[in-house]
Amino acid sequence: xxxIAVLVEHRQxxxxxxxxxxxxxxxxxxxxxxxxxxxxxxxxSQKGLLDQITPHAHRTVAYLDSxxxxxEPLRYQAAFTNIFENVDCQLILMGQTAFGMDFxxxxxxxxxxxxxxxxxxxEASEELHAIRQMYSGKVxxxxxxxxxxxxxxxxxxxxxxxxxxPTVSGELQEITGAxxxxxxxxxxxxxxxxxxxxxxxxxxxxxVSVGRGxxxxxxxxxxxxxxxxxxxxxxxxxxxxxxxxxxxxxxVGTSGKTVxxxxxxxxxxxxxxxxxxxxxxxxTIIAVNKDPKAPIFSIAHxxxxxxxxKVVPALTEKVKxxxx
Amino acid sequence: xxIIVCIKRVPExxxxxxxxxxxKKAIDTDGLVFSINEWDNYAVEAAIQLKEAEGGTITVISxxxxxxxxxxxxxxxxxxxxxxxxxxxxxxxSDAYAMAKILAAAIKDIPHDLIxxxxxxxxxxxxxxxVALAQMLELPYAALVTDIKxxxxxxxxxxxxxxxxxxxxxxxxxALLTIQxxxxxxxxxxxxGIRRVAKKEIGxxxxxxxxxxxxxxxxxxxxxxxEELFFPPVGEGAEIIEGTMDEKAxxxxxxxxxxxxIG
Ligand SMILES: Cc1cc2nc3c(=O)[nH]c(=O)nc-3n(C[C@H](O)[C@H](O)[C@H](O)COP(=O)(O)OP(=O)(O)OC[C@H]3O[C@@H](n4cnc5c(N)ncnc54)[C@H](O)[C@@H]3O)c2cc1C
Numbered sequence: 001x002x003x004i005a006v007l008v009e010h011r012q013x014x015x016x017x018x019x020x021x022x023x024x025x026x027x028x029x030x031x032x033x034x035x036x037x038x039x040x041x042x043x044x045s046q047k048g049l050l051d052q053i054t055p056h057a058h059r060t061v062a063y064l065d066s067x068x069x070x071x072e073p074l075r076y077q078a079a080f081t082n083i084f085e086n087v088d089c090q091l092i093l094m095g096q097t098a099f100g101m102d103f104x105x106x107x108x109x110x111x112x113x114x115x116x117x118x119x120x121x122x123e124a125s126e127e128l129h130a131i132r133q134m135y136s137g138k139v140x141x142x143x144x145x146x147x148x149x150x151x152x153x154x155x156x157x158x159x160x161x162x163x164x165x166p167t168v169s170g171e172l173q174e175i176t177g178a179x180x181x182x183x184x185x186x187x188x189x190x191x192x193x194x195x196x197x198x199x200x201x202x203x204x205x206x207x208v209s210v211g212r213g214x215x216x217x218x219x220x221x222x223x224x225x226x227x228x229x230x231x232x233x234x235x236x237x238x239x240x241x242x243x244x245x246x247x248x249x250x251x252v253g254t255s256g257k258t259v260x261x262x263x264x265x266x267x268x269x270x271x272x273x274x275x276x277x278x279x280x281x282x283x284t285i286i287a288v289n290k291d292p293k294a295p296i297f298s299i300a301h302x303x304x305x306x307x308x309x310k311v312v313p314a315l316t317e318k319v320k321x322x323x324x
Numbered sequence: 325x326x327i328i329v330c331i332k333r334v335p336e337x338x339x340x341x342x343x344x345x346x347x348k349k350a351i352d353t354d355g356l357v358f359s360i361n362e363w364d365n366y367a368v369e370a371a372i373q374l375k376e377a378e379g380g381t382i383t384v385i386s387x388x389x390x391x392x393x394x395x396x397x398x399x400x401x402x403x404x405x406x407x408x409x410x411x412x413x414x415x416x417x418s419d420a421y422a423m424a425k426i427l428a429a430a431i432k433d434i435p436h437d438l439i440x441x442x443x444x445x446x447x448x449x450x451x452x453x454x455v456a457l458a459q460m461l462e463l464p465y466a467a468l469v470t471d472i473k474x475x476x477x478x479x480x481x482x483x484x485x486x487x488x489x490x491x492x493x494x495x496x497x498x499a500l501l502t503i504q505x506x507x508x509x510x511x512x513x514x515x516x517g518i519r520r521v522a523k524k525e526i527g528x529x530x531x532x533x534x535x536x537x538x539x540x541x542x543x544x545x546x547x548x549x550x551e552e553l554f555f556p557p558v559g560e561g562a563e564i565i566e567g568t569m570d571e572k573a574x575x576x577x578x579x580x581x582x583x584x585x586i587g
Contacts, residue, residue, distance in 0.1 A: 298561055301562060
């Protein structure tokens with residue numbers, strides 16, 4: 001492999017971490033040789049963002065157009081066509097993010113580019129192999145891509161470090177000129193910020209978090225009682241918020257909050273990567289789960305393999321005793 | 325408004341002890357319980373709510389063996405009008421791209437204003453079929469949809485971004501949306517409801533009926549393939565606390581005290 005292109009991801013005038021994670025991986029795959037190419041689609045007013053990119057790519061190709069400020073897939077696709085036809089590379093990396101999930105499969109289908117998604121590792125010795133997870137992280141799959149002129153992988157956020165990316169003297173190549181076409185079939189309107197709730201879980205030192213294993217809204221008080229005894233707050237995984245058992249602001253994970261408490265107690269949470277992304281920074285993680293193979297145990301510091309409906313009352317009792 | 329919903333039947337694996345089968349390319353599904361993919365269940369409910377407001381029909385489509393009729397019947401019981409199963413030995417090994425081709429071939433013959441799929445499937449987690457399908461059908465689309473409003477031939481949707489942020493977009497029909505969990509509260513399906521649709525005929529189409537060749541589907545028609553499955557390396561992992569329930573609780577309290585878990 002000689003040339004790898006990384007599609008820069010930015011939103012609300014910030015370069016997103018996934019960009020640096022992909023740039024780092026691209027450098028690693030090329031082992032110092034070859035060319036890392038950053039692809040940037042954006043508005044002229046966002047040109048300043050390129051200062052963060054160009055040092056880490058041998059070449060940055062930026063398509064600047066006033067209509068590329070916010071992501072619109074049809075317009076972005078038209079802009080990308082120009083890049084695609086003019087940039088020589090063997091592998092394209094995009095994020096498996098709200099942006100990449102809305103863009104990459106269409107690009108791959110349009111040009112029949114061999115691709116796979118949500119990759120957690122890439123091996124590119126002779127042939128390209130991607131490692132991706134199945135069954136919510138219980139099984140890994142080694143995937144091969146049909147040999148093609150170009151290949152595409154979308155990369156899971158957090159799979160590769162965003163720090164210590166090699167610095168190379170990168171040249172900037174700007175493409176300007178209006179993108180032709182009618183893109184009114186899908187248009188961006190605005191962003192909606194998350195609602196603010198009564199409890200801010202990001203400020204809590206102690207979090208008791210419940211997952212689908214809590215089974216029913218009626219069982220939430222079991223967790224609340226433990227949280228009260230510990231002086232903490234109750235948070236949750238996505239299905240609990242989806243079912244409205246707890247408000248959305250209590251959800252931990254990629255599409256919820258990122259928390260870094262002293263102690264995070266995960267009750268009946270399997271530990272899908274979208275959940276892990278929001279809590280793996282906790283100082284101490286304690287998991288209670290019936291399934292010894294639950295992925296949560298791979299990042300927890302302490303684990304109890306048992307029924308949470310037995311463990312939690314026993315624990316609450318002991319904490320209350322201690323407090324007198 | 326005529327709506328097509330693509331649904332998948334998947335094994336429930338959250339609490340199961342998975343075994344990789346002899347081929348090393350699949351898991352052994354003996355003894356696993358199957359159900360409708362969680363995301364697709366929300367998509368079926370979204371279709372029914374739109375139909376209740378706007379009128380029209382709902383057709384549900386699933387790719388897979390006869391057992392897939394279970395999830396199709398379930399969707400009929402929820403309120404879908406027609407069901408179609410796409411099945412052929414040649415489909416074996418299809419990746420997200422080949423799967424989208426199969427669905428596109430079937431959907432071309434069915435009138436539609438809107439196509440819904442789940443964001444992703446519980447089992448392989450590609451999160452790619454819906455958007456690839458939209459591209460093949462040359463429809464405007466949006467992924468990760470958490471809200472849908474219709475006015476005339478325009479949809480206003482919310483897309484979920486990271487960290488609780490959302491985005492509002494407008495789309496012109498016909499269009500395709502991939503539905504995110506939590507968009508609604510899927511209705512309960514009673515046994516009576518399933519019984520009511522037990523006799524309903526579910527058509528099946530194979531590769532030739534869809535006007536596809538065997539080269540276009542399955543492994544041959546795919547852009548990627550699984551070489552091997554393996555269990556993720558465990559790393560250091562958690563220190564597992566053993567003992568009687570009392571001992572476990574006692575040990576936990578000690579850890580909590582040490583680690584600042586009692587505030
Ligand atoms: C784009 C996108 C964004 C997402 N964002 C998020 C996010 O921000 N946050 C998030 O959490 N998820 C998110 N998800 C969903 C994620 O993929 C998982 O589906 C979800 O995290 C699973 O939640 P869970 O662990 O509670 O449920 P499950 O995976 O169903 O796990 C339940 C667990 O409970 C255990 N259990 C059951 N009963 C008991 C009992 N009595 N005692 C002990 N243990 C028991 C089971 O063994 C199992 O491990 C997102 C998904 C997508 C596609």
